[in-house]
Structures are given as structure tokens and as C-alpha cells.
Amino acid sequence: MTVADFDGVRRIVIVGGVAGGMSAATRLRRLDERAEIVVLERGEHVSFANCGLPYHLSGVIAERERLLLHTPQSLSARFGLDVRIRQEVRRIDRATRQVEVHDLQANRSYALAYDHLILSPGAAPVRPPIPGAQHALTLRNVSDLDRLKSAAVAGQRSVVIGGGFIGVEVAENLREAGHQVTLLEGSPQILPPLDPELAVLARQELEKHGVQVRCSAQVTQLTERSVTLHSGETLDTDLVVLAVGVRPEDGLARDAGLEVAGRGGIVVDESLLTSDPHISAVGDAALVRDPLGELAFVPLAWGANRQGRLVADRIMGHPVSFGGHPATAIVKVFDLTAASTGLNEKQVAARGLPYATVHTHPGSHAGYYPGAERVSLKLVFDPQSGRIYGAQAVGGAGTDKRIDVLATALHAGLHADDLSDLPLAYAPPYSSAKDPVNMLGYVAQNVMDGLTRTVQWHELEGSGRRIIDVRDPSEYARGRIPGAENIPLDDLRSRADELRGTPLVVHCQVGQRGHTAARLLTELGCDVPNLDGGYLTWQAGQASRDASPQS
Template sequence: MTDIAQTTIIIGGVAAGMSAATRLRRLDEQANIIVLEQGEHVSFANCGLPYHVGGVIEERDALLLQTPEGLHKRFNLDVRTGTRVTAIQRDEQTVRVVTPGGASETLAYDNLVIATGATPFVPPLPGIERALTLRNVSDMDKIVAKVAEQPRHAVVLGGGFIGLEMAENLAHRGIDTTVVELAQQILPPFDPEMAAYVQAHLEANGVKVITGSGASSLTNTHVLLTDGRALDADLVVAGVGVRPDSDLAVQAGLTVTDRGLIVVDDDLRTSDPHIFAAGDATAKRDHVDDSLRFVTLAQRANRDGRMIADAIMGNSVPSNPVLGTAILGVFGLMAVATGWTETRARAEGRQIRVIHTHPGDHAGYYPGAAQMHLKLVIDAQTDAILGAQGVGTKGVDTRIDVIATAIRGGLRASELIDIELAYAPAFGSAKDAVNMLGYIADNLAAGMTTSIQWHELEAAMAEGSVLVDVRDPEEFASGSIPGAINVPLNALRERHQELPDSVIVHCQVGQRGHTAARLLTQLGHQVVNLDGGYLTWKIATAAKE
């Protein structure tokens, strides 16, 4: 504890800012702590905002976790809402603010914390002013008021997390909803074949999804698209993305990246030793290559705030790189991700191995098992886990948490075999889905199996590779990959001489394909297994059509 009470000013009163303020108070009862928030509310549950729009969270007040009065009473914090910081004057160690009444004021600090977060990006389109955004409680109130007018048609611009959460909740209100995404797929943190499951589920629940086309302009009644279509739109929500709210840092001459992210060191200090920055406005170090990333996650923002308070008190704990672990829920379906995608790894020139599996969330013989879709991205040279993704109605959240923990612990992909996970038939399998990823990774690393990805198959077949479907004839008849020949697994030993020396094999999800590959390899064939089987190929190619 310092001998003379210091003043810490915190700009921003939500996750990172309030975590810094309350942690600092717990460490130093004498500190003078001022929190400046330009909005009407502090410490609100911004991740819950879409669900009040949809009526899932019925009570608005449930989202208001704290009030300035409550924070003053419990933590002796000077929390000022409706107070906008207009400038940081580093030489004088002061900030200029505009109070709720419009008066200007100058406040001095010993330590300054910038926790301004991120702001919605609104594309500069004709008529875009009628589009609503969702960042805070006031934004939510405007959308709720518009929903109360009972609009018939809504268009959500952007197919990221916020856009899809809004689409789900507008649909819950009985509004005919369309998502428009300029990219070729929704959910950029996912690879296309994994995002395809989410798109199919949205469409099955009545939400229309348009990809590969964006808005060109808005009228009072329609959203006009770049492909010439006009969508009915009584309500428009812009969920195109966010940008770091770092204008104050830029104006103050602090170091930022070319994307405007505030650069901080391991103690979350900026290029000015008296100024810290936390949360969505800051650049995070990537766990794979240490590059600077834009990661907007509440868990990390809260952690940043705590670390800054520790650093101010001289108890610094170095900041760890980020994985970007995230989860999205739409109509009962979960989509989860951590680390790098296959798309990013290939763009960075990494030599990788990729695994798709489709296991049940618990033992198949116990009632209620639900299929999961899991993907693991592995560094082919080191066996390091680069990232993972999952989609399913049950179980994928726990699996991604295990894998994220394994990455943080430095486990290699093959070492997933030995993670001991709780098992009973109602909760898992004797060989858990995570363990199975390890078994497959170990087979690939040892050269026991060679696999090919769904997006590589067409070129391989064009070059003359023969594709053998080892499923049962009934499965083959219900749907097959064009050009495949059907030789069921149980007949493969007797009929293998009908096949050429080099073949690609596949089954429904990959397991029987592996068995076929091992059998044919030992019978003298050169064999590649289609990773993830027919199911992965089907969802991926359907999304491309």
C-alpha cells in the first residue's frame, strides 16, 4: 500500500473498467478511484442484451448488475455516468471531461486506465441512419421499443456472433428475419464447413440467411442488396462488427496498431508508463505466433482489469497470450471455437493436420445421446494443437473447454489420449470424444493413416483417384459422393482385388474408413481416408451450392 493516496481514473465502467476499480479498492482502501462512464449505466451485462430483446430475459433490471450508488456504498468508488472524456493531457497527467450538465472539467490522475471497449462498426451506406446497433442498455431499449411496434420484417446486417444472436431473438418475437452477410459464410471465427451447420439450423428455424451479398443502401421500407435484391425491412439491425474505441488513445499519441488497437506490455501499460489499457480496445498476443489480435471477450476484459489493479499496486502478473475461446447459441444449437481455424493456418503457410469427428455427447446405448461435430487443427511438425471447433446441441461446450485448457497447458494433440475425463453412460463415453481426437491425432502422427480433406477431394478425383464408399448399400443408396463406388467394409477383404492399387476410402463419419484404410494398406494398397467421412463432405459442399 502506498504512503500517499494516489488517484486512479478509469475511463469506462463496464467489464474491464469495473474489474480494475473493484480489485484496486480491495488492494488499497486509501486510493482515490474515479470511474468515468459516458453512458447511462455501469457494470451491466452486455452479453445478455439480445436476450432481453427476445424476451428470454424478461426483466430489464436483471441486466443492471450494479449502480453508481451501490458501488459507492460498497467500494467507496466515485462513479460518474453521463460523463464523457474529451482529451487526455499526458504532460499534465490530466483528463478533460464534459459532465452531464454540459460543463467542462479537468481531473488529475496518478494512474489512468483506458477501458473504453469496442464500438459497433456502421458501414457508410445511404440510409444507414435508420439501422439500430447494440452496444449498451440504451441501444437495447431502442430496439425493444421498435419491436413493440410489431414490425413484420427485420434484416440483420452481419452474420457474426451479435448478428446471429439478434436474429434468433427477433425470430423469437415472431418477426420474419433475414441475416445478410457479405462474406461467403457466416461466423468468421469458424471454418466454412463448421459454420454450415449453424446456417442450416438457422434456416430450419425460419431465419433466412444470405451470404456473398451485402447491403448497398437502405430505404424507409427496404434493404437493397449488392446483387440487386430488395428485402422488406421494417426493422434493420447493424451487426456488421466492431472496432476498438481507441480515439482517446490515438489523440493522446499512444502507440496503436494499424487497426487502432492500443498496444500494451505484459503489465498492460501503454507507451505512457502512467496509462494502462484493458479490454476490447487493446491488442492481445496470439497463443500460436505472438502476433497482435483483436479479441472481444468478456472473460479476458475482466481478467485485464484485475491485472491492471495488481500492476498499479506493484504486484504485476504477466499477461498471457489469448486463444479466443468463444461460444454461440442459436435455437438450442451451440457453436464453439478456440485458437486458430484451418483457414488461418493455411493462410499463414502452416503445415497442418486436420481432424473431423462426429461422436455422440454420451454413450450411444444410453437414451438421449446427441451427435456432436468436432474439428481439431494440428501443427504437422510439432503435433501442437493450433485450434478446435465444435457444433452440437449438447456436449460441445465442455469439450472445447477441455481442449482450450489442454492448449494452455501445452499438451500435444496425441496427448489428448491420456486426459482422464469423468465417465458414466449418461454423461460421456469410455473413450471420450476428446480422447478420440487424441487417438486419431496419434495415428496420423505415426503415419498409420493418411487423410484427405473434403475440399481436396474434387481435385484428387479429377486427377484419377478412385473413391471407395465402404458404407452399407442402404447408406450408399440414401446419398453418395458423385463418382464413388460402393464396396461395403464387411466385403472389402474378399473384393479388394477389384480395386486399383491407390484408392481413397470413406464411410459416414470416418471410423469405418480408418478400418478400411488399415485393411487395404496391409493388403498392398496405397490408401487415403476422407477425413470426417460423407457427413463432413455433405454439409460442406451443400453450403457451397
């Protein structure tokens, strides 16, 4: 092993490229023209659009080269970076501030000294201990894409194991490529950042487009052309894609004695510094803080890019802080969009926090303007303080802009009732005078003020309350909650006497008429909450229960 000369010029060594590593490297160069910046990448590609990989399977992104953003040569020409691919860092010597590098092309090892080391090794696909798991393909980098694309071209049947964001994207794009696709998820629902009554809408969209979705499906064995479930059923296939999650690549840090969490991930402070003052960590390998201040593994592109820039700023002497950011994610599901920010109801409940939820189902823009599409929204918040914990959205056009507004509100520390005060842009083709985000604020404010009591979809059964459906008779005829009585909203005043003295719950289609009914009957002396989100939320909740039998 030869030790590379260290000539006194500040040398920053970056382990890993792509989002975090390359953001750090290019920002460093913009701040310091003299620094020696060396990027060591184990793979063949140092800068590529990993979030775009699934869309090459279907041909939506037709040219593979469009996914390759930079090469070592282009990075050298533009930024003066020393980018070395197929270089595996095998050990960090913190005492001498050197890394041991193995050149996979030349099959030789060398040591490289550093002033500061940035770890950006990313995350690796999880391979569960299932017999035959080695036969499954994964999708994490361009080499994975090439193997998966070749297998997809050669076959017509696919099984995708894992119903998270990557699994859903792969399933959609294989289906768009003409495959018969089965999506298997071990838990009762797909898309775990969403709560079940929102996630089921994405599942229904997959099934509408021909993807067979099976939840609570435990895989016990794989071969190159079959998947066996715990029920004993065997699914024949031409290829298997494993997308059950990723784990942080923290082995290098762990072996170097840096602080690593028990469940994985490099621990960093708000300036992204590890337990060694000369080593930072960014991207999927580093743990960050969620909005409640707890350590979280958030393998998302926004964070990696932001962290890379901040680390470069800190190395160059600028004060920085990265902490308390909500995890915000979005996925295309054929003609729908599914998105979330912050914590979902399951996570908030598990932490024992006081919370309330509200559901709405507005149109994407003014209903009288053609082409409005439904957007189903959910807000989780503290009913006393109004603190927003998180939000979810599933729908058509405009879903992305609503989740972005809600993520901004959450990050800025706005309260749930503050959403009604946001001066959002309005014209009939784009929104309503009361934007869907504003409406969430109005509904949340009613809950916080105690103006309306609500019952959630999963609380209705067994509540002992008489269910009054205040929709029009035609709506009631098209579908109703078992046991519900139809008394249209406009008839409630004249029939209040027959309702008084009996515990009631009212509901409409989406909650708005139900709120009016609850207020009217409350004023007339009735004991009556409103079914939050109305019939549509109840219907989605029931569908989520019906859709997850044991396989």
C-alpha cells in the same frame, strides 16, 4: 475549467466501466482501501450484462433490470468507488497527468488529476459507408437495447446485417419474438471464427427455425424500411439491425500520442501497460497477443474481465502477465451450440504454417444411453510437432464442455496427441469411455504417426482416386458421394484383389470405419487414404459451397 484538487492520496482514474473498467475498480478496492478510485463512464449504465442483451428481445430474459448489475450508488455503498456516469473524457494531458472531462448532464468541463490512468473505453459498432446506414439500429449497450426492443415490438419483419456472433444472436431472438427475419452476410459464410464446413451447420439450424440466411449479400443502400442489395433487389422490413463488427475506441489514446496499431487498437505490453508508464489499457480497446505472439483484436468478455483484475494487481505492485491467450467464443443457435478456440484453418493457412486437420462427429454421450446428440469437432494442428493451433465444435448437448477442454489444452500447451491421455469423467449419461476430445487425440495421433493418410473434403474432387464407400448398403442408399462405389467394410478382404493397383480413397459416415478400411487395404498392398470425417464432413463441405451464391 476548474482543476480538481489532488490531495496526495493515490488516485486511479478509470475511463469506461462495464467488464474491464469495473473489474479493475473493484479489484483495486479489495487491494487498497485508501486509494481514491474514480470511474468515468460516458453512457448511462456503468455495469451491465452486455452479452445478455439479445436475449431480452425474445423475452428469454424477461426483466430488463436483471441485465443491470450495479449502479453508481451500489458501487459506492459496497466498494467506496466514485462512479460518475454521463462523463465524457475528451483529452489526456500526459505531461500534467490530468484528463479533461465533460459532464454531459451539467454541460460543464473540468480537469481531473491521476496517479495512474486505466483506459477501458471499449469498442464501437462499425457503420460501413453505405447510404442510409444511419437508419440502422445497433446493439452494444442498454440504450441500444431499449431502442431495438421498441422497434421490434412495433414491427414484424427484421433484416439483420452481419452474420457474426452478435448478428446470429439477434436474428435468433427476433425470430423467437415472432419476427420474419432475414440475416444478410457479405462473406460466403456466417460465423467467421469457424471454417465453412462447420459454419454451415449453424446456418442450417437458423434456416430450420425460419430465419432466411443469405451469404455473399452485399448491401448498397438502406432506408428506415428497406434494404437494397447489389443485385438491385430490395427487401422490405420494419427494422434493420447492423451487426457487421466492432472497432476499438482508441481515439483518446491516439490523440494523446500513445502507441496505437495502424489498423486500430491500443498497443500494450504483457502487463497491459501502454507506451506511457502511467497509463494502462484493458478490454476491447486494447490489442493482445494470440497464441502465436501476434497482435490481435479480441473483443470478448473473458479477456476484459481478466485484464481488469491483472491491471489492478500490477498497479498495486504484484507482477502480472497477460499474453498468448487463445480467443475462445461460443454462441447459441436455437438448439445447437457453435464454438471455437484459437485459430481456424483459414487463419493458419494464411500464415503459411504447416498444418493438418481432423474432423469427428461423435455423440455427446454413450450411444446406448438415450438422448445422445451429435457434436461435430475439428482440430487444426502441426502434424510434425503436434502443436494445437485451434479447434471448433458445433452440436447439441456437451458441445460447450468439449470446446472448454480444448481451449484449456491449447492454453496449457498440450499437443494434439496428448488429448488422448486426458482422464476425462465418464458415465453413460455424460460421455463415452473414449470422450470425443480423447477421440480427437487418437485420430490426430494416427495422422502424426503416419498410420493413416487422409484426404480432406475439399480435396476429393479431382483427386483421380477411385472412391470406395465402406458403409452398409442402407446408408449408401440414403445418400452418397457422386461416383462412389459401395463395398461394405466386412467385404473388403474378399475383394482386395480387385482393388489393388488402383489409387483409392475410402470413406464411411464419420471416419472411423474408413480408418479401419484404410489400414486393412494398406496392409494388403493398396494405395489408399481415408476421407477425413467421412461422408458427414464431405456433405457439410458441399452444403457450404452450395449455400453461398451471389445475391
